[in-house]
Amino acid sequence: MTEPPAKKKCLGIGCEKDADLQCPTCLKLGINDSYFCSQDCFKKNWGEHKAMHKTAQGKTQNGILHSIITPKVVSKPDPATGLYNPFPAFSFTGPLRPVYPLSERRTVPKSIPYPDYAESGIPKSERFINRNKFDLLDAKGQDAMRKACRLGREVLDIVAAEIRPGVTTDYLDEICHNACIERKSYPSPLNYNFFPKSFCTSVNEVICHGIPDQRALVDGDIINLDVSLYHEGYHADLNETYYVGDKAKADPDSVRVVETARECLDEAAKLIKPGALIREFGNAIEKHAKSRNCSVIRTYCGHGVNTLFHCPPNVPHYAKNKAVGECKPGMTFTIEPMIALGKYRDVTWPDNWTSTTVDGKRTAQFEHTYLVTETGVEVLTARTPTSPGGPVPMPTVENGTNGT
Incomplete structure (x- = not known):
């Protein structure tokens, strides 16, 4: 599993600096990826940045309210399969959808050493x-x-x-x-x-x-x-x-x-x-x-x-x-x-x-x-000669040239 970096990148236009100053309005709205490197950079970009607040509040055509607030609506299971999408109101960015219910949590024998978070969930x-x-x-x-x-x-x-x-x-x-x-x-x-x-x-x-x-x-x-x-x-x-x-x-x-x-x-x-x-x-x-x-x-x-x-x-x-x-x-x-x-x-x-x-x-x-x-x-985790997967050549398109 990955770990988030300690610093974020500044949202200022053209600014590539690391940032740890978060917009207070974004915090209230639940927008988590909104950082600036300084108050000056924040003020300079306020005109463009405030549009994000309107979008998050659903005040624009492309409102993303469902992207930042967990929907309470859960779709009904399909009568034939029992499967369902638990977040039907969420604005998914692509075609993939979750398919629930999740199976029961799998168990680990007590004879196997546990890490400190195994039971509490807190590392x-x-x-x-x-x-x-x-x-x-x-x-x-x-x-x-x-x-x-x-x-x-x-x-x-x-x-x-x-x-x-x-x-x-x-x-x-x-x-x-x-x-x-x-x-x-x-x-x-x-x-x-x-x-x-x-x-x-x-x-x-x-x-x-x-x-x-x-x-x-x-x-x-x-x-x-x-x-x-x-x-x-x-x-x-x-x-x-x-x-x-x-x-x-x-x-x-x-x-x-x-x-x-x-x-x-x-x-x-x-x-x-x-x-x-x-x-x-x-x-x-x-x-x-x-x-x-x-x-x-x-x-x-x-x-x-x-x-x-x-x-x-x-x-x-x-x-x-x-x-x-x-x-x-x-x-x-x-x-x-x-x-x-x-x-x-x-x-x-x-x-x-x-x-x-x-x-x-x-x-x-x-x-x-x-x-x-x-x-x-x-x-330490190197592939072996029998490991599945491995590199695949770029497929060619019909005219015989490499795809891009």
Whole structure:
């Protein structure tokens, strides 16, 4: 799972500065992604910015009131199937819809070690850490991370092998959950800040944190599987985006966004070594994304991971970020760029988890957990020769030229 960065980008026109000053009117209206770098920048952009308030209040033709207030209306279950959309009044940005009811929360045997949030839902240990202190693992800790990440890779590969048109994301969640249990591991997302499932399934326009439900995959979908597990006191974290059926592999836009995301992670990983600055990863990622006419999601970032699911450092994926710190031997962290075909801004569904692109266009993500070594980097969650998925060539259009 991803973690939001400590800073947001300023909404000022042409301003690329980090921002932590939030508009008070936006706070009252429930608009969460509204930040400015300074009072001066806020005042300069007031004329344009106040239009957002009217839109949020439903005073414009494109009012987004339902996008910021959880609808209380729940559609009735289909008499034939019992399935329903729990948020029928919500203004979805794309064609995807949630399909409820969610299955019952899956259980984990007490014999398997639990993280501190497993029962309470609150990761208390993450709330009292020094955000400027980066953990450096000793040899024992590094070996524990290697083991956890190897198991995480096994689980992801098992679930990915089940991807095909007709299976539900809830079925994939069951596969993931059982695979974790078989490896005497706790699925890290389960009840983390009250997340209801054992991993995240993000389809098409979903950026991240998609909740597995009763929707069946269809030929032409793309899906990100985000697996995290807790084994003997250490967390592993990795994800990949996969093509569902042959239609997705034949769609130039789907292939462009998936392969660009894959390549962006590779470009960033090339920089990892002792002394490398955390902020440089975003420069490499955004440069490559822009070369493919794609954008980089800014709301979520990579993070440190070890005995804690999320800890320092924060690893933004966009250029010119102000992330602090440098790589040192013994550090373990994720890089997990989310790349979109359209705009980089995001909208969260009323389930308070599912994050989608603001324009409903497709998005893809890839993630590895890395260990900084004395000489470079070790990819703890690396693919194996038998891992499902992998790069797909850009399909050709009818005139024989590459799709764009």
